[in-house]
Amino acid sequence: MMHIVCCDVEKHAVKMMEELHQIKRENDHCDFIVQAGDDVYYTHKNVLSAGSDYFKAMLEHDTKEHREGRVVFKDVDSECVKNCIDFIYSGNFEISYEKINNLLHVACLMQLEDVKDAVSDILAETITAASYFSTRHIADMYGLDAVSVKCDVFFHENIMEISNQPEFGNVEKNHILAILKSGNSKICEKEKLILSLKWIEYNQKKKLNFHECLEVIKFDKISAAFLQHLLETHAIISNDLAFYKFINQHLLKAAKRPEKTEEEIDxxxxxxxxxxxxxxxxxxxxxxxxxxxxxxxxxxxxxxxxxxxxxxxxxxxxxxxxxxxxxxxxxxxxxxxxxxxxxxxxxxxxxxxxxxxxxxxxxxxxxxxxxxxxxxxxxxxxxxxxxxxxxxxxxxxxxxxxxxxxxxxxxxxxxxxxxxxxxxxxxxxxxxxxxxxxxxxxxxxxxxxxxxxxxxxxxxxxxxxxxxxxxxxxxxxxxxxxxxxxxxxxxxxxxxxxxxxxxxxxxxxxxxxxxxxxxxxxxxxxxxxxxxxxxxxxxxxxxxxxxxxxx
Known part of the structure; x- marks a missing residue:
C-alpha cells in the first residue's frame, strides 16, 4: 500500500534554496560560467534555467553559450549581474539606490520580473522631491506602471518642493496647467503664482506661454502687498514689459479691494x-x-x-x-x-x-x-x-x-x-x-x-x-x-x-x-x-x- 508523505512545502523550498546558494558560493558541481567584465561567477545550468526565462531559452537550445558553458555580458554593471544571480538562487539581493537603474537593466536582460517588481516597490516607497525626476525617468524607461502612478500622486501632493529641483523646468506645460486648474490642489493661489514663475524662470523660452498659465490663477485671492513685492524683486517680471504689465494690472485691481484677512491663510x-x-x-x-x-x-x-x-x-x-x-x-x-x-x-x-x-x-x-x-x-x-x-x-x-x-x-x-x-x-x-x-x-x-x-x-x-x-x-x-x-x-x-x-x-x-x-x-x-x-x-x-x- 502506498502512502502519500506530506511536508511543509514552503519550509522545504526555503531549505533547498539555502542549500543551492551555499553550493554556488563554494563552487561545487558548477557547470556554467556567467562573466561580466573581469568578474566571473560559477553557476549551475539547471538552477539558472529554472529561475530565468532568458537562461532557459539559452540553455535548452544548441547555442554557443550552451556549448561553451559560458555567457559573457557586455556593458553591464558586474555587481548587478551578481545581484541577479543571487536572486535566482536565494530570492534575495542587496542594492543601493544609486545602482537601481543598472540593476533594472540587467533584470530586463535576464527576464527577471520578480526583481523588477521588488525594485518597483523600493522606488515607490522612497520617492522624495530630490529623487522624483530620476524615479519618473526609471519608471518610464522600464515600464514600471505602479511607480508611474505613485509618481503622479507624489507630484500633485509635493509640487512646491519638486519645483525647487533644476529639472522642474522640463515639466510639460499640460502638467503645470493641471496643477493650476485643480480644485483639489493643496496649494493656495499665491503658491500657484510662485510655481508658475519658477517654471517660466527655469527656461526663459517659456515666457511665450505665461498668459496661459497665469490666467487660470485667481488673483483676487492674492494680496496687493505680495504682488507689489513681486514687481519690485522678481527679475523675470521686471525684465519683461508684457509680464510686468500683466502683474501690475492685477496689482491695481487688488489695491482697490478692501483689505481682507489674506485668503491664502485659510x-x-x-x-x-x-x-x-x-x-x-x-x-x-x-x-x-x-x-x-x-x-x-x-x-x-x-x-x-x-x-x-x-x-x-x-x-x-x-x-x-x-x-x-x-x-x-x-x-x-x-x-x-x-x-x-x-x-x-x-x-x-x-x-x-x-x-x-x-x-x-x-x-x-x-x-x-x-x-x-x-x-x-x-x-x-x-x-x-x-x-x-x-x-x-x-x-x-x-x-x-x-x-x-x-x-x-x-x-x-x-x-x-x-x-x-x-x-x-x-x-x-x-x-x-x-x-x-x-x-x-x-x-x-x-x-x-x-x-x-x-x-x-x-x-x-x-x-x-x-x-x-x-x-x-x-x-x-x-x-x-x-x-x-x-x-x-x-x-x-x-x-x-x-x-x-x-x-x-x-x-x-x-x-x-x-x-x-x-x-x-x-x-x-x-x-x-x-x-x-x-x-x-x-x-x-x-x-x-x-x-x-x-x-
Missing part, C-alpha cells in the same frame, strides 16, 4: 492650539489674532506623544510606538490607528516632514537615542534608516533643501548640547556643521528662505529668550534680538514676514511674534494661558506640530 494654515481646558482643538488666526474652535476630535489615548501634520492629516506619535492620524478637513472624522513605529523614541518623538514622508530622529524627554526612521503614509509603512552618529534627546528638527537639520538637544549625561548637523535621506549622509554659540534643547526652529532660526529653549533648567540665525549659504551663526520673555518647549511658525512662537503653558504666559525685516519682537497675546491651558501648538500648512502633555 483654515489649513491656522496655528492649531491644543487646549486641555476644553474637549476640542482650537485655532489661532495669525492675521486676525482670533482664537476659535477648530475640530471636535481631541486626542485622549495617552498622556505623552508628539505629532506632525501634513496636507489633510495630523499624525500623533505615542510613547508606546503607536501612531494615529486625523483627517481634520472632515468635520466628524475620528482618530485612525496606523502602523506602529519600529524604534523607541521616548515620550515625545521628535519628528519633521520632508518630501512626502515623516522622519523621526533621536529620543525625547530623558531617553537618548540615535534611531532614525521614516513613515510612508501611502503604504502605511515605517522604514529604518542609518542611525545618527550620536545619541541625543530633545533636539529640534527642521527640513530645508531636501535635508533635515538637527539642532541642540540633551546628551547622555543629561546636559544640553550645542551640536548642529545635517542629514540627507537620499544619500543617508550625516554631516556635522558649525555648532551653535550656546547649548540649548527643546527650542523652536523654523526655516525661512536659506536661514534657520532657533528660538528660545531650555539651558540648565531655565528658559532662554535667545534668537540665533544660521545662514545655510555662508554657514555662519548670527545672534538677533531676544524675545521679551524666556520660552521653552517652543513651537515656531513662519507666516508672511513674521515668525510666531507658542510655548508650553507652564513656561511662558505670552504668545510672541518676530518681525524678520526689522529684527523686532512683539507680544501678540499677553496672558494667553490664563484663558487656555495650552500644552503645544501646530501650523498644519508647514507640517510642524508638537504636542507634549504633562502629568
Amino acid at each position: 483654515k489649513h494654515e491656522l496655528i492649531i492650539l491644543f487646549d486641555d481646558n476644553t474637549d476640542c482643538i482650537r485655532s489661532f488666526n495669525p492675521i486676525t489674532e482670533k482664537i476659535e474652535k477648530f475640530h471636535d476630535a481631541k486626542f485622549e489615548h495617552l498622556k505623552y506623544f508628539g505629532s506632525i501634520a501634513n496636507g489633510s492629516y495630523i499624525y500623533v506619535l505615542c510613547r508606546n510606538k503607536s501612531v494615529h492620524r486625523l483627517n481634520f478637513r472632515i468635520k466628524n472624522s475620528k482618530w485612525e490607528r496606523m502602523k506602529d513605529m519600529i524604534r523607541d523614541h521616548g515620550e515625545n518623538p521628535r519628528s519633521v516632514f520632508l518630501s512626502g514622508s515623516i522622519f523621526v530622529i533621536g529620543g525625547s524627554c530623558w531617553v537618548t537615542s540615535s534611531a532614525v526612521e521614516t513613515f510612508h503614509s501611502s503604504a502605511n509603512q515605517w522604514v529604518q534608516l542609518k542611525d545618527k552618529p550620536t545619541e541625543i534627546a530633545n533636539e529640534s528638527l527642521v527640513s530645508l533643501n531636501d535635508s533635515i537639520y538637527c539642532i541642540g538637544g540633551v546628551g547622555k549625561d543629561g546636559t544640553a548640547v550645542s551640536s548642529f548637523c545635517r542629514f540627507t535621506p537620499s544619500s543617508s549622509e550625516w554631516v556635522d556643521l558649525q555648532p551653535m554659540r550656546f547649548p540649548v534643547c527643546v527650542s523652536g526652529v523654523v526655516a525661512v528662505n536659506q536661514n534657520i532660526f532657533v528660538i528660545g529653549g531650555s539651558r540648565r533648567n531655565w528658559s532662554v529668550n535667545s534668537l540665533e540665525c544660521y545662514d545655510v549659504t555662508s554657514a555662519q551663526w548670527t545672534s538677533l534680538s531676544s524675545m521679551n520673555a524666556g520660552h521653552t518647549l517652543v513651537s515656531a511658525y513662519h507666516v508672511g514676514n513674521w515668525i510666531l512662537t507658542v510655548s508650553d503653558y507652564e513656561t511662558c504666559n505670552e504668545l510672541e511674534k518676530y518681525d524678520i525685516t526689522n529684527d523686532k519682537w512683539i507680544i501678540v497675546k499677553p496672558k494667553l494661558y490664563q484663558c487656555y491651558k495650552i500644552y503645544k501648538s501646530a501650523i498644519v500648512k508647514h507640517g510642524l506640530l508638537n504636542y507634549y502633555k504633562y502629568l
Whole structure:
C-alpha cells in the first residue's frame, strides 16, 4: 500500500534554496560560467534555467553559450549581474539606490520580473522631491506602471518642493496647467503664482506661454502687498514689459479691494492650539489674532506623544510606538490607528516632514537615542534608516533643501548640547556643521528662505529668550534680538514676514511674534494661558506640530 508523505512545502523550498546558494558560493558541481567584465561567477545550468526565462531559452537550445558553458555580458554593471544571480538562487539581493537603474537593466536582460517588481516597490516607497525626476525617468524607461502612478500622486501632493529641483523646468506645460486648474490642489493661489514663475524662470523660452498659465490663477485671492513685492524683486517680471504689465494690472485691481484677512491663510494654515481646558482643538488666526474652535476630535489615548501634520492629516506619535492620524478637513472624522513605529523614541518623538514622508530622529524627554526612521503614509509603512552618529534627546528638527537639520538637544549625561548637523535621506549622509554659540534643547526652529532660526529653549533648567540665525549659504551663526520673555518647549511658525512662537503653558504666559525685516519682537497675546491651558501648538500648512502633555 502506498502512502502519500506530506511536508511543509514552503519550509522545504526555503531549505533547498539555502542549500543551492551555499553550493554556488563554494563552487561545487558548477557547470556554467556567467562573466561580466573581469568578474566571473560559477553557476549551475539547471538552477539558472529554472529561475530565468532568458537562461532557459539559452540553455535548452544548441547555442554557443550552451556549448561553451559560458555567457559573457557586455556593458553591464558586474555587481548587478551578481545581484541577479543571487536572486535566482536565494530570492534575495542587496542594492543601493544609486545602482537601481543598472540593476533594472540587467533584470530586463535576464527576464527577471520578480526583481523588477521588488525594485518597483523600493522606488515607490522612497520617492522624495530630490529623487522624483530620476524615479519618473526609471519608471518610464522600464515600464514600471505602479511607480508611474505613485509618481503622479507624489507630484500633485509635493509640487512646491519638486519645483525647487533644476529639472522642474522640463515639466510639460499640460502638467503645470493641471496643477493650476485643480480644485483639489493643496496649494493656495499665491503658491500657484510662485510655481508658475519658477517654471517660466527655469527656461526663459517659456515666457511665450505665461498668459496661459497665469490666467487660470485667481488673483483676487492674492494680496496687493505680495504682488507689489513681486514687481519690485522678481527679475523675470521686471525684465519683461508684457509680464510686468500683466502683474501690475492685477496689482491695481487688488489695491482697490478692501483689505481682507489674506485668503491664502485659510483654515489649513491656522496655528492649531491644543487646549486641555476644553474637549476640542482650537485655532489661532495669525492675521486676525482670533482664537476659535477648530475640530471636535481631541486626542485622549495617552498622556505623552508628539505629532506632525501634513496636507489633510495630523499624525500623533505615542510613547508606546503607536501612531494615529486625523483627517481634520472632515468635520466628524475620528482618530485612525496606523502602523506602529519600529524604534523607541521616548515620550515625545521628535519628528519633521520632508518630501512626502515623516522622519523621526533621536529620543525625547530623558531617553537618548540615535534611531532614525521614516513613515510612508501611502503604504502605511515605517522604514529604518542609518542611525545618527550620536545619541541625543530633545533636539529640534527642521527640513530645508531636501535635508533635515538637527539642532541642540540633551546628551547622555543629561546636559544640553550645542551640536548642529545635517542629514540627507537620499544619500543617508550625516554631516556635522558649525555648532551653535550656546547649548540649548527643546527650542523652536523654523526655516525661512536659506536661514534657520532657533528660538528660545531650555539651558540648565531655565528658559532662554535667545534668537540665533544660521545662514545655510555662508554657514555662519548670527545672534538677533531676544524675545521679551524666556520660552521653552517652543513651537515656531513662519507666516508672511513674521515668525510666531507658542510655548508650553507652564513656561511662558505670552504668545510672541518676530518681525524678520526689522529684527523686532512683539507680544501678540499677553496672558494667553490664563484663558487656555495650552500644552503645544501646530501650523498644519508647514507640517510642524508638537504636542507634549504633562502629568
